[in-house]
Amino acid sequence: MANHGRQETKTHAGVNVKRDIGIALWVSFLGASLGSLVIFGLLDPQAMTGAWTEKWDMGREWGYTLGFAFLWVVCIVTAALTLYLVRTGPDSVHAGVQVAGIKLPEQGVPGLKGGKVVGHEDS
């Protein structure tokens, strides 16, 4: 019954594109945060100012910000490409709505017993 409504609202091969974009942005944010932590733990952005930034003389804050933004963009591209390839491949198991291995949260998650969400019938 719940699936009925869902299939009609799916846009691209039955996939919720908005949610895919949301996931790509969010996961990339996490990845870029971790990457920034490691990179700027080891590198001083001020020490990276080379010939092309000489006139600019950006502070460390801008260095951190641009570094994070760069990592975020790279991660977004990676995550989006991953999702795109998974969703659009010739393998119908990956692309279709009735995915065998991948389940929507309300259908439960593999490996857990009876993952069914019950709404608030009482309210």
Add this chain to the structure above:
Amino acid sequence: MKTANEGQQNTGLIQAEAKIYARRVSGKFQTLRNISLWILLGLFYLLPWLQMDGGQALLFDLPARRFYIFGITLFPQDFVYLALLLIIAGLSLFFFTALAGRLWCGFACPQTVWTLMFMKVERLIEGDRNKRQKLDKSPWNADKIIRKSTKQFVWIVIGLITGFTFVGFFTPIRELWGMVSTFSLGPWEAFWMIFYGFATYGNAGFMREQVCKYMCPYARFQSAMFDQDTLIISYDAKRGEPRGARRRTDDPAEKGLGSCINCTLCVQVCPTGIDIRNGLQYECIACAACIDVCDQVMDRMGYEPGLIKYTTEHAETQKATHVLRPRMIFYGVLLAALVAVWAYGLLTRTPMRAELMRDRNALYRELSDGIIENVYTLSVTNMDRSAHELSIKLTDFEGGEIDMDKDPSIAAETTRHFILRIRAPRSSGAGGRTIHLKITTKDKQDIELLLKARFFLPASGL
């Protein structure tokens, strides 16, 4: 059969779901959660105000690349301590998940802690579950406008205080308070304060359980760390079913009923809106609200408590539960070893570093009266919050002397370069030899650095 809600269900970024009106609950586990809440929030909001050695005790000064942690100043060179700390944190999560399930989610995760606080505010202003449901359904009137705007106002204030405190871990909080009170915030501070404040307001006020369900990676993979001896919250279906309503005086056996009276209170108190009676679900953050409320119902009915309880898969199948098992021992030993290495390294760490580099232009220079001179650059980094007078001596070089270009002192948290001319009579050797340099400070006993270098002399016969 399709409802309007169902139609729009899956097009949004996050699921458009029925709003959850969690009912207030008290009991053993909720008391524990409240204690955890106050301790963690207290630490967050008060720690930045703590002073030590004339500075902020806990300060992550990113623009200056210095971390001040309770009297220890960490430089970028100390990155290994941060990396090790992150590994320890990750491993602790594994350890406690294997031991007691989603302890982190239910009791310590910032998402849980701030949501709990925002829900307390909401309940204080709008009332408990039924009142809130009624208020949301009622048309906009003076009472509703006042209650809703008061709630929003308090939430926004908490969000801004949270943003302010967060920035206070990175910018000295007393200075920051000065900037806030005179409206002279810099762009970075203002941006992060508003950004973090808004994130708090959005996550704790609106997103709530959706963060756990749709955004949290840990919620998805935590079950991989579970085994049959991990603590889980579980409904005893054998005892509870068949569920059904009855009078308190009724004998359940006579009516063919189990212990569950189907009051649905366990669903009403659940912050993620699941029914624990359907079995373990990944949405369950193990807050134990259903345990507390069900125990109260069982008590009122005169039944044994524990229809919903903390248990293990082994206990559910009448097998013994093992707390000490290979997985726990492995995680435990590894964790203890890492913590020991980390603490030892941090406590015995010398707050000074030095490097001795040879002058590359010449191996040696011969002065008058047969004295040989080698030139070095000595770089000293003082990571202490106080300045030091240095004493630099050769330890095993008979006749060797040091001539320095400036007085051997160093200011707090700086790097200073010295030109060192080491001179020795020609008779002290031929070719090259290794020399050792000892650097100590005159005021602090525990700083002692030992450096090694090559000293070149003319080869014999020259």
